[in-house]
Amino acid sequence: MQWLWAIIVGFVLGLIARAILPGKQHQPLWLTTLFGIAGALLGNAVSRWIGVEETKGIDWIRHLLQLAGAVLVVGVGDMVYGAVRGRRRQMT
Structure with a gap:
């Protein structure tokens, strides 16, 4: 589950x-989902590293770190996806 x-x-x-990042992102939704999962994992790792992984109540800091990780991964991933997709189109 x-x-x-x-x-x-x-x-x-x-x-x-994707909504936070300026401009249009060109990756498909399945890749956006994978980038979001990777960003959440990155945010969890950072929250564990700074010691705020588990708090009483809602873990706002952890959730914000997950969102920041997702923004970072989606932004970098879109650049990489665009570069790879652009090279494939030039080769064919």
Whole structure:
């Protein structure tokens, strides 16, 4: 069941990250979901590193770090996806 939540959270975080980033992102939704999952994992790792992974109540700091991680991964991932996709079009 945790994998289902990871997909849902990754999808939502990926979409929010795409909305935050300026301009248009060109990666498909499945890749946005994977980038969102990676961003959530990055945010969890940073929250564990700074010691705020588990708090009483809602973990706002952890959630903000997950969103920041998703924005970072979606932004970098879009650049990489565009570069790879651009090279493929030139080769064909």
